[in-house]
Amino acid sequence: xxxxxxxxGRAHRPGAGRTERAAAVARRIPRLPTPVRDSLLPALLLLNxxxxxxxxxxxxxxxLTAALALPLLWRRRAPLAVFGAVVAAALxxxxxxxxxxxxxxxxxxxxxxxxHSARRTTLAAGAVVEAGVLLACLRWAPDGAxxxxxxxxxxxxxxxAVLGMNVRTTRxxxxxxxxxxxxxxxxxxxxxxxxxxxxxARITREMHDIVTHNLSVMVALADAAGYARQRSPDRADAxxxxxxxxxxxxxxxxxxxxxxxxxxxxxxxRHPLPGIAQLDAxxxxxxxAGLPTGLEVEGDHDHLPATAQLTVYRLVQEALTxxxxxxxxGTRATVRIRCSAGTVTVDVADTGPRPPASAAAPSSxxxxxxxxxxxxxxxxTLRAGPLPDGGWGVRTRLLLDSAGAVSA
Numbered sequence: 001x002x003x004x005x006x007x008x009g010r011a012h013r014p015g016a017g018r019t020e021r022a023a024a025v026a027r028r029i030p031r032l033p034t035p036v037r038d039s040l041l042p043a044l045l046l047l048n049x050x051x052x053x054x055x056x057x058x059x060x061x062x063x064l065t066a067a068l069a070l071p072l073l074w075r076r077r078a079p080l081a082v083f084g085a086v087v088a089a090a091l092x093x094x095x096x097x098x099x100x101x102x103x104x105x106x107x108x109x110x111x112x113x114x115x116h117s118a119r120r121t122t123l124a125a126g127a128v129v130e131a132g133v134l135l136a137c138l139r140w141a142p143d144g145a146x147x148x149x150x151x152x153x154x155x156x157x158x159x160x161a162v163l164g165m166n167v168r169t170t171r172x173x174x175x176x177x178x179x180x181x182x183x184x185x186x187x188x189x190x191x192x193x194x195x196x197x198x199x200x201a202r203i204t205r206e207m208h209d210i211v212t213h214n215l216s217v218m219v220a221l222a223d224a225a226g227y228a229r230q231r232s233p234d235r236a237d238a239x240x241x242x243x244x245x246x247x248x249x250x251x252x253x254x255x256x257x258x259x260x261x262x263x264x265x266x267x268x269x270r271h272p273l274p275g276i277a278q279l280d281a282x283x284x285x286x287x288x289a290g291l292p293t294g295l296e297v298e299g300d301h302d303h304l305p306a307t308a309q310l311t312v313y314r315l316v317q318e319a320l321t322x323x324x325x326x327x328x329x330g331t332r333a334t335v336r337i338r339c340s341a342g343t344v345t346v347d348v349a350d351t352g353p354r355p356p357a358s359a360a361a362p363s364s365x366x367x368x369x370x371x372x373x374x375x376x377x378x379x380x381t382l383r384a385g386p387l388p389d390g391g392w393g394v395r396t397r398l399l400l401d402s403a404g405a406v407s408a
Contacts, residue, residue: 034076042069045102061100064093068102075112083109083125090132099140106132107160114164115171126161133157205370209314212367213321214250218243220289220324242288275309276301276337279316283335291324291350292332299339308400311374312337312346315382318371319348319394327352327392342401349393371396 045065067089075082086109093100110129114122137150225239274282276297283293301309316335323333327350336347368384371394375382378398387393 035073039073041105041108042072045069045105057098060096061098064089064096064098065100065102067092068100068105072105072108072112075109076116079109079113079116080121083113087128087132094132094135094139097139103136107156110157111160111164114161115167117168119165122161122165126157129157130154201373205314205373208367208370209318209321210250213317214246216321216324217246217285217289220291221246224290239288242285246285273306273310274313274317275306276304276312276339277309278313279335279337282313282317282320286320286324286333289324290329291320291327293320294332294334295337296335297337297339301337301339301344304339304344304400308344308378308398311378311398312344314374315346315371315394315396316348318367319384322367323348323350323352323392331391342399344398344400345396346398347393347395349387349391351391353390 046062046069068086071082071085071089086105090103090106093103106129110122110125113125117125133150133153137146137153141149221239221243225236225243228235228239279295279297283295286293304312316337320333320335323331331350331352333348333350336345338345338347368382371384372382375396375398378400380396380398382394382396384394385392
């Protein structure tokens with residue numbers, strides 16, 4: 001299997017494996033420290049000047065070579081200053097009419113300046129060097145052979161400037177690529193954090209609905225069982241069985257919501273995701289817990305997505321749980337579900353007394369805010385508050401074809 005096949009999404013390029021291996025080998029080759037590399041050329045030039053017999057003034061030759069070569073030690077830290085110092089030394093050399101191999105330092109300084117400066121500065125420096133080339137060829141070119149050395153040295157000057165500009169462009173490109181890669185990595189991390197936060201919010205909503213509803217029903221059934229234990233043992237036994245079934249259902253819902261329910265778990269087949277079809281059982285459960293609940297379903301709901309049906313179920317469950325917890329005995333509830341091709345309308349109302357004005361404000365818990373989030377996932381706006389004729393109502397309409405619909 002090739003590397004391209006082993007890593008999906010990577011385009012196969014001829015010779016890519018060899019290129020990557022060569023790059024890996026090159027990265028493993030130890031590189032000399034920058035100060036050592038910067039000092040190699042000046043050391044070689046000084047060594048050449050010290051060991052090569054000078055036609056005249058050996059001390060002056062070594063001094064001019066040092067003036068040309070030693071500034072190159074700082075060429076990366078101050079390229080413009082080093083270029084100026086090297087050009088000044090070359091001018092003094094021309095005035096003294098001394099030819100030196102160290103003149104190559106001018107090209108090195110020009111290359112470094114082009115690799116670290118703007119194009120305008122590079123062009124100006126190139127013009128200065130070209131003027132020096134013209135002066136040098138006029139003085140030192142053999143008689144009748146001006147053009148050949150002038151063209152050759154001009155070509156070397158242009159090559160040094162172009163190479164330096166290419167290095168600067170490549171460095172800028174790599175920096176931009178690295179910055180873009182870092183930006184994409186930050187975006188991916190942010191998206192991952194948002195996904196984690198969204199999943200935590202979903203689990204929080206599910207756990208709140210499951211735990212609050214089932215515990216409220218179990219508490220109500222336990223109170224009823226305790227009250228009926230002496231007068232009606234049969235009703236007390238039925239209430240206890242209902243408590244047991246409610247607890248098992250709560251455990252099953254919790255396993256499924258947390259995503260740890262195994263595929264071979266028997267409860268996975270006996271208890272599918274709750275939907276509109278399970279509202280009858282929910283209404284019976286609430287009636288057994290002390291909140292007589294009527295259910296009306298209009299329209300065909302078989303075509304609705306499972307996530308939309310789960311949203312409807314959770315909205316009704318939370319609304320009935322709030323009614324069970326916050327209303328006195330004798331309160332009745334009514335659930336109306338109207339299904340159409342593109343919408344589902346949910347109405348839950350109870351006959352409990354109107355709460356005080358301060359209670360109408362949204363609480364700091366997860367109940368009503370969680371219901372609003374579920375409705376907003378399908379483009380709906382949830383309204384919860386006192387009804388004109390008394391009692392409390394919850395109403396929303398889910399848009400099944402909403403572009404903003406997300407998983408319930």
